[in-house]
Amino acid sequence: MKKYGTLISLVVTFLIGSLLYYLTFPALNVTNMEFWIFAVVVYLIFGVLNTILNLKISLDDFVRNLQYKRKGKKVRSKLFLVIPVVAFIIILVNFILSPLFGAKSYYNRILVDSSNDFTEEVMEADFNKMPLLDRDSSEKIGDRTMGQMSDLVSQFDVSSQYTQINYNNEIIRVTPLEYNGIVKWFTNRKKGVTGYITVNSTSGEAKLVKLKKGMKYVSSGCFNDNLYRKLQFAYPTKNFESVNFEIDNEGNPYYVASVVKYVGVGLRREVSGVVILNPINGKSKYYDVKDVPSWVDHVYEADLILEQINDWGKYKNGFINSLIGQRDVVQTTRGYNYLAQNDDIYLYTGITSVLADESNIGFILTNMRTKETKFYDVAGAEEYSAMESAKGQVQQMNYTSTFPLLINLNNKPTYLISLKDNAGLVKMYAFVDVVDYQKVVVTDSSKGIKKAAEAYLLEVSDELETNKTSLEKEIIVKNITTAMIDGNTYYYFIDNEYKKYRVSIKVNRNKLPFLRDGDKLLVKYDKEQEVINITDIED
Numbered sequence: 001m002k003k004y005g006t007l008i009s010l011v012v013t014f015l016i017g018s019l020l021y022y023l024t025f026p027a028l029n030v031t032n033m034e035f036w037i038f039a040v041v042v043y044l045i046f047g048v049l050n051t052i053l054n055l056k057i058s059l060d061d062f063v064r065n066l067q068y069k070r071k072g073k074k075v076r077s078k079l080f081l082v083i084p085v086v087a088f089i090i091i092l093v094n095f096i097l098s099p100l101f102g103a104k105s106y107y108n109r110i111l112v113d114s115s116n117d118f119t120e121e122v123m124e125a126d127f128n129k130m131p132l133l134d135r136d137s138s139e140k141i142g143d144r145t146m147g148q149m150s151d152l153v154s155q156f157d158v159s160s161q162y163t164q165i166n167y168n169n170e171i172i173r174v175t176p177l178e179y180n181g182i183v184k185w186f187t188n189r190k191k192g193v194t195g196y197i198t199v200n201s202t203s204g205e206a207k208l209v210k211l212k213k214g215m216k217y218v219s220s221g222c223f224n225d226n227l228y229r230k231l232q233f234a235y236p237t238k239n240f241e242s243v244n245f246e247i248d249n250e251g252n253p254y255y256v257a258s259v260v261k262y263v264g265v266g267l268r269r270e271v272s273g274v275v276i277l278n279p280i281n282g283k284s285k286y287y288d289v290k291d292v293p294s295w296v297d298h299v300y301e302a303d304l305i306l307e308q309i310n311d312w313g314k315y316k317n318g319f320i321n322s323l324i325g326q327r328d329v330v331q332t333t334r335g336y337n338y339l340a341q342n343d344d345i346y347l348y349t350g351i352t353s354v355l356a357d358e359s360n361i362g363f364i365l366t367n368m369r370t371k372e373t374k375f376y377d378v379a380g381a382e383e384y385s386a387m388e389s390a391k392g393q394v395q396q397m398n399y400t401s402t403f404p405l406l407i408n409l410n411n412k413p414t415y416l417i418s419l420k421d422n423a424g425l426v427k428m429y430a431f432v433d434v435v436d437y438q439k440v441v442v443t444d445s446s447k448g449i450k451k452a453a454e455a456y457l458l459e460v461s462d463e464l465e466t467n468k469t470s471l472e473k474e475i476i477v478k479n480i481t482t483a484m485i486d487g488n489t490y491y492y493f494i495d496n497e498y499k500k501y502r503v504s505i506k507v508n509r510n511k512l513p514f515l516r517d518g519d520k521l522l523v524k525y526d527k528e529q530e531v532i533n534i535t536d537i538e539d
Contacts, residue, residue: 005050005053005054006050006053006054008049008053009046009049009050009053010046012045012049013042013045013046013049016042016045017042017045020038020041020042021038022229024038025228025229025232025233026038026232027232027236027237027238027239027240028236028237029237029238029239030265031239031261031262031263031264031265031266032239032262032265032266033090033265033266036086036090036265039086040082040083040086043082044083047082090264090265093264093265094264094265094266094267096264097263097264097267097268098267099311099315099319099322100319101319103315103318103319103322104315104318105263105268106268106311106314106315107311107312107314107315107316108312109268109270109308109311109312110305110308110309110311110312110366110371110373111373112309112312112364112373112374112375113372113373113374113375114374114375114377116374116375116376116377117376118376118378118408118413119408119411119412121374121376122341122365122376122407122408122413123341123408124408124409124410124411125407125408125409125414125416125453127202127449127450127453128202129169129170129171129202129340130171130201130202130405130407130416130449131164131171131201131202131338131339131340131405132201132202132204132405132416132418132426132429132449133173133199133201133202133204133418133426134402134403134418135162135164135173136420136424137204137418137420137424137425137426138162138173138199138201139158139160139162140424141199141204141206142158142162142173142175142197142199142206143158144206145197145199145206145207145208146158146177146197146208149208152177152194152195152208154180155179155180155184155187155188156177156178156179156180156184156188156193156194157177157178157179157180157220158175158177158178158197159175159176159177159178159218159219159220159245160175161174161175161176161244161245162174162175162199163175163244163245163246163297163298164201164297164338164345165246165247165297165298165345166297166340166343166344166345167198167247167249168249169343170200170202171200171201171202171340172198172199172200172201173198173199173201174196174197174198174199174245174246174247175196175197175245176193176195176196176197176215176218176245176253176279177193177194177195177196177197178193178218178219178220179193179218179220179221182222185220185221185222185225186222188214189216189221189225191214192213192214192215192216192218192280193214193215193216193218193279194210194211194214194215195208195209195210195211196208196209196211196245196247196253197209198247209251211253211280213280214280215253215279215280216279216280216281216282217230217255217277217279217282218279219243227243227255227277227279228240228243230277230282231243231255231257231275231277231284234275234284235259235275235284235286238259238275238286239259239260239261239262239269240257240258240259240260240275241257241258241259241260241269241271241301241304242257242258242298242301243255243256243257243258244256244257244258244298246295246296246297246298248293248295249295252278253278253279253280254276254277254278254279255276255277255279256274256275256276256296256298256299257274257275257276257277258271258274258299258300258301259271259272259273259274259275259286260272260304269304271289271299271300271304271371272288272289273286273287273288273289273291273292274286274287274289274292274296274299275287276293276296289370289371292369294343294369296369297344297345297368297369298345298368298369299368299369299370299371300366300368300369300371302336302347302368305347305366305368305371305373306332306336306347306349309332309349309351309364309366309373310331310332313329313330313331313332313351313354314329314330314331314354316328316329317329326354329353329354330351330352330353330354330361331351331352331353331354332349332350332351332352332364333349333350333351333352333360333382333383333384334383334384335349335383335384335403336348336349336403337349337403337404337405337406338368339365339405339406339407344367344368344369344370345367345368345369346365346366346367346368347364347365347366347368348363348364348365348405348406349363349364350362350363350364350382350383351363351364351375352382358381358382358384358385359379359380359381359382359385360378360379360380360381360382360383360434361377361379362375362376362377362378362379363375363376363378363406363413364376376413378413378434378435379435380413380433380434380435380436380437381415381432381433381434381435381436381437383403383404383415385437386404386415386417386432386434386437386440387401387402387403387404387417388401389432389437389438389440390417390419390430390432390440390442391419393430393440393442394419394428394442397419397421397427397428398422399419399420399421399427399428400419400420401417401418401419401420401430402417402418402419402420404416404417404432405417406434409431409453409456409457410457410460412433412434412435413434413435414431414432414433414434414456415430415431415432415433415434415437416429416430416431417429417430417431417432418430418445419442426445427444427445428442428443428444428445429442429443429445429449429452430442430443431452431453431456433460439459439460441455441456441459441460443455443456459504459506471524471525471526471527471528472522472523472524472525473522473523474520474521474522474523475495475496475497475499475501475520475521475523476495476496476518476519476520476521477493477495477515477516477517477518477519477520477521478493478494478495478496478517478518479493479494479517480492480493480515480516480517481493489504489505490502490503490504490505491503491504491505491512491515492531493515499532500530500531500532501523501531501532501533501534502531502532502533502534503523503533503534503537507534507535507536507537508536508537508539510539511537511539512537521537521538522537522538523536523537523538524536524537524538
């Protein structure tokens with residue numbers, strides 16, 4: 001046994017290592033930390049076997065004591081010497097490549113264009129293409145759609161991916177079906193996963209798209225049918241980051257797997273390209289970042305973009321400044337959302353000071369396909385402050401706020417927020433002025449998003465007219481009537497000179513409800529017109 005101990009150890013280690021590789025399939029790349037973990041485990045297996053076989057000791061003795069006597073001499077196992085050496089080298093290399101010595105490299109991970117004008121570059125809001133539903137609402141709609149398919153619901157589950165894409169000028173979320181456990185994989189693997197679900201992010205319309213040929217390679221597939229194993233075995237040296245489910249312009253399903261490169265071991269990750277895999281036939285192709293097809297929307301993951309933006313905001317003036325002084329140090333806010341523009345999907349997030357106060361100094365838009373990033377210098381309310389302001393308008397309802405969408409409404413940056421009940425249904429829309437989050441209008445969602453926008457613009461225009469009021473006069477009220485417009489009360493009346501007036505209840509809540517024919521009012525307004533809009537009433 002001793003004579004062939006090393007050979008036997010190598011053979012057994014190869015067999016066990018092959019099994020471990022098949023089960024864990026790490027990237028065979030020295031910049032990937034998972035590779036080193038795998039390599040150390042395999043080496044440990046070999047070292048234990050080799051020591052046991054060559055020294056003719058029991059495994060229990062080996063575990064209890066790694067030091068033995070042989071022919072009067074101490075034989076000390078050198079098994080564990082490799083582990084600290086490898087760990088030391090990795091730590092040393094990563095320390096040298098850390099922000100302490102290379103802050104500029106971290107700052108330059110993403111190129112941010114700061115010479116931009118919001119009203120010129122961000123298109124006016126198109127409510128026919130506005131992603132009003134967030135992921136949670138989309139999931140509920142998708143699950144409900146799947147529940148109506150009695151022939152499929154017992155065999156398949158709905159994946160939680162719900163990738164937001166721009167599909168033929170419609171903003172949708174798309175997600176594949178998955179096998180409902182290993183037994184259902186075994187009974188359905190020949191025909192594969194037979195469809196995917198789309199949810200229109202504007203209208204909420206959901207569809208189950210059935211495929212002529214099923215998808216063989218999905219994340220719930222087992223053994224060689226597993227999507228991630230299929231990708232890694234096809235490209236064993238590539239570091240795969242995220243894998244998104246998307247469809248092309250003809251509705252064909254694909255998985256888009258981002259390939260990243262690291263500096264050192266696991267540092268400064270950057271997307272170098274994508275592998276696009278056809279889950280029906282298993283064919284795949286690698287594309288460099290610059291060559292990715294235009295129908296692909298997600299090459300970069302949101303967490304990678306946020307990480308790089310935070311490095312850009314943190315290390316502009318060096319590592320020491322990021323800790324002490326913190327001059328010009330900024331960071332992203334706690335959340336993000338997606339916008340659709342020019343047939344692409346953009347990540348939106350606010351930029352605030354490192355002190356994390358309740359205001360933004362501007363915001364970022366990043367193209368998720370090209371990583372083109374623009375900073376807009378628009379100071380205003382931080383997103384969570386706007387969310388609280390929206391909830392405060394209907395606090396008795398106990399609604400929850402979705403993370404805001406940033407839109408260009410009437411050439412002004414505006415937050416659009418959906419308010420949802422406990423069941424996750426959108427009940428109201430809120431528009432909040434980015435610059436002044438006290439300007440907020442909440443409207444019942446049943447009226448539609450366009451009506452909600454009109455109500456907000458009407459309210460804002462009233463406030464603008466109030467700010468520029470220049471005329472006043474005393475009038476005698478006659479023929480008072482009221483009207484409810486998008487949840488706001490307006491008073492209409494004629495004076496003794498038969499001129500018509502309009503005024504919102506918000507102008508003077510204490511006086512207007514008690515007006516009577518013949519009352520005298522000192523009113524202020526901006527200009528003479530057919531129906532004069534009163535902007536102030538003296539008490």
